[in-house]
Amino acid sequence: MTRAAPDAAPDIPGLVYRQPLGSGGYADVFLYEQQQPRMPVAVKVLKREGLTPTILRQFVDEANTMAQLADHPYIVQVFRSETLPDGGAYLVMKYYPPPNLATRAKRERLSVEEVLRTGIQLASAVETAHRAGITHRDIKPANVLISQYGAPGLTDFGIAGRAVGQEEHDEDVGVSVPWSPPEVLYGQSNGDARSDVYSLAATLWHLLVGRSPFEQPGGDNSAYSLMPRIRATPVPQTGRADVPLSLERLLGHAMAKKPDTRPQTAIDLARALQAIEQEQRFARTPIVVLDESGHTTVADSRGQAAPEHTDPDRTSVRAPTVTSAQSYAPGPASRPATTETDEGPPPTTISGGALLAGIGVLMVLLVGTVVWAIGFRGGDEPSDLATDAPSASVTGGQGEPVVDIPQDVAIDGRSVSGGVTFLWNYAGVRKGDFYRMRIAASEAEVAQAEVTTVRKLPHTVPAKSGASVCAQVAVARAAGATSAYSPIKCVKGG
Structure with a gap:
């Protein structure tokens, strides 16, 4: 028997209502079943109460933004959107089963390896949005969903902003205080790539600890109490013995009080997280971004040797797959080379007596990468470099x-x-x-x-x-x- 939809859940052709999934400030989310092809989908529906033209416009902008970025493996895919005759609207999206990352962080202790992997994947999504001229402006654990295969999906682009020169709204930007940087909280900026870097770092800190960085257990954590702490208090240590000092320093650097002293792009943050993966000998997580031509590619960090089957006259970029970025570092068999080009010098084929020299060069590059990663932050002080x-200051092999x-x-x-x-x-x-x-x-x-x-x-x-x-x-x-x-x-x- 088909379950009748409640009043807030609209009748949508081709979809059958199943159950509510959640509710936010201005929208409800329901589970529907698409009939052809049959699969579950999440439908976000605007609440009628308190609906304003600004909220409706933000909702339409969210649909358009997410549709523009829908091909990225770590951004929630949008299937369709429609404005209803009564002035409401709905958005049909890929279904991610509960819980989101905020709920998971409350229930369980996420490993350092998982947090690093998730950080690189989300930084890939954020960098892709930035290259499309879109600033998310509301990155937080609750806006990261997890697929049944363990892949994160960044969602809720409702207050996303466009780069200078594109359409920008005049209204004040709503923010989620615990994960927002000082310049946004105090009205000095409506957000840019560096503010998204801050929010992403605050999200990773939250995943490690189970609460936002400046929240005080048992204390006053209202917005008015959090804001001065975010503006003036040094970023605290996570307090976890298994979190390496290099990661503590990187998170402090990425949450620096001044935007100019953070990593300036999401891909810079992703590469620093990759360096910590190498330092800890974890499986390598690829960085998946849009290249200069607008094609999705896998852009690993600089200085990595290409697989043996790759053309030695160019640097390889592998085609993205969701599976490859989850729990292992794909080898040549699972990451076919394409004709795209990545940053960094072309790899050199090493054979015979040159093998030992090549290994020496790679060791120099590895040491340099690790030193760069661990030098961000020391102690509890803000790290505004x-x-x-x-x-x-020293050049290794291949000019790295x-x-x-x-x-x-x-x-x-x-x-x-x-x-x-x-x-x-x-x-x-x-x-x-x-x-x-x-x-x-x-x-x-x-x-x-x-x-x-x-x-x-x-x-x-x-x-x-x-x-x-x-x-x-x-x-x-x-x-x-x-x-x-x-x-x-x-x-x-x-």
Whole structure:
């Protein structure tokens, strides 16, 4: 017997209503069964109560946006959408069985390997949206569904924005506070690629811990309490012994208070996550993105050797499959080469006596990648690196960079007449090193302080007697490599 649809679930030709799936602020989601071909589908239906032209327009934009990105394996596929005679609307999507990632993170402890894999897959989806000129603006665990094969599906593009030069709405952007960056919460930005990077990193932190980064168990976690913490409090450690320091640093770097000091693109974040996979000897997760021609390709990180069957005069890009990105790193047999090209130098065929030399080059590249990945963040302080992305200071084989990043910066200070003098030390001092300092009147204000370039130490900051001066420092090199910031040191002026 066909189950009758409730009042909120519309009668849709070719679909039979089965049951409710969930409800949000402005829409309900129901399970239907498509009749030809027979399969379950999820139908998102606008609520009639409180419906405004703005909400309806956002709903239509969501349908168009998701349809534009529907071919991506980690974005929920849209089959059709329609506006109803009474002014409502519905959206028919691929069905993902419960639970979503928010529910899973509450129920179980996700492994580091799964979180890294999920992060790379979601970063692939986000990068693809960005290349299409679309900013998601609401990335959070509840907006990540999981297919029956374990693949994530990014959904809810209802408040997605278009890049500059395309149509943009004038209304205020609704946000999900716990996973949103400071510049969006405080109205300095409506969101861009760097804000999506922040939200994705906050989502991964949530998956590791089971709550959002600045939520305090048992404390006041209202929006008004969370917002100042997000703006001024350093990103906390996950507290998990199995989370490597490199991942702690990367998440802190990606949730930096200032957008300019985060990874600037989702694919940068994906490649950093891949480097941690390599460091931990986990199975490799491919990065699936749209290439410059608009074709979906698998773009692995730079410096990877091609399979033996690949044409040695070009770099291979493999055709994407959902299975290959789940729990193992596909070999040549499961990832056929295409004629697309990827970034990085062409692979060199190694044979005979050159084999040992080739292995040596690969080891140099691996070490360089791991050093780059673990150098993002140290301690609990915000990691707003005030420099461009690291560039090569030593060159390995095939022209690949091996970045030499200063480590373990420690800062100290003492009161002097008329101010405070700061000194610091770190491992691997090199001629030509210079320094980025952030100085403020309190520890909470340091993260938002302007960066001062210092060429020599010690460095004295003028201050009235008894006035507090707080500072932290990062070491920079002419080649572009920059350390994580030191812990914050506060001293009262003499």
